[in-house]
Amino acid sequence: MKRVVATGKTVEEAITSALVRLGVTRAEATVRVISEPVKGILGFIGGKDAEVEVTVNPSPPEAAKAFLTDLLSQMGIEAVVHLRSNETAEEGTAVLNIVCDEADLSTVIGRHGAVLDALQYLVNVSANKDKEHYVKFYLDAGDYRERRRKGLERMAEQAANRAVRTRRPVTMESMPAADRKVIHTYLQSRVDVSTSSEGVDPHRKVVVSPVGRSRPGSRGERTSGRFERNLQ
Known part of the structure; x- marks a missing residue:
């Protein structure tokens, strides 16, 4: 400083x-x-x-990098944090990439990205404390976010195809809101299926249904074959 x-x-x-x-x-x-x-x-x-x-005063990105590096160190992980200034998902957002030993990646990421999501939450709270301009940070490690997105899209495609083939709704595994959003977004262009969310976090699930057939006995929210805006 x-x-x-x-x-x-x-x-x-x-x-x-x-x-x-x-x-x-x-x-x-x-x-x-x-x-x-x-x-x-x-x-x-x-x-x-x-x-x-x-x-x-450090900028939010500088504060985020310093906080995250220190937090990882307290976890016993030696890592370097890079700011991907040219990889913003939208205005006012930035991506922090964690570079560490391959052996530490599973600890940093956690099951289905749970640890990475927790670190991301803490970074956003810490880096934007008492700051006039809020910057939203996304954390990544070992290209996990991209690999996870592609994996979720494959799962969504398989669920949709199965729903159309069997003419029955397919309930996917429970997943966090960010992952459910990927499913809903990916399937919104398909006119032969609709998506809905059922259950309560952390056990909330996406249900993929063939268009023209309602889920038996279900009164859960449904989409119209388009993107489910408020049900993630």
Whole structure:
């Protein structure tokens, strides 16, 4: 972090001097007053200027990288965190990629990405604490997100084909909201099936049904063969 120590006849003068040297605004920095000004005898003999230390606040990406690296270290995992600045899912989002030994990947990712999701949640809370502009972070390790997405799409395709072939609804395994969203999104272009979500987290599941046949005895939410917007 960039920091400078500056002096001035008043605390505000010292702060202004430091901010100018750092090239940041007051909102972008943290100020610590080291000493208040002291008036000398007769106004000038033995006087002392105010002294302050001004530190530039880390940006959300910098704070996220530092927090995540430290958190992984506490887990006993030596890793390097890279910011994929050119891989944003949407405006105001960024991807942090964890690079570690192959042997540690399973620990970092967890079953169905549970650990990775937990780390992602903690990073978003920590990095955006007291920040004016919120940045949403997505975490990845060993290209898990892409591999998981492709795996879910294969599962969705198989479930849809089975539902059409048997003319019966197919209930998929329980999965988190982010994974269910992948299923719903992938199948929204198919006109021969519809999707719905049933159950309560963490056991909520996607049901893929052939169009024209309702799930027997079910009163769960259903889509119209398009994307289920509010049921993830």
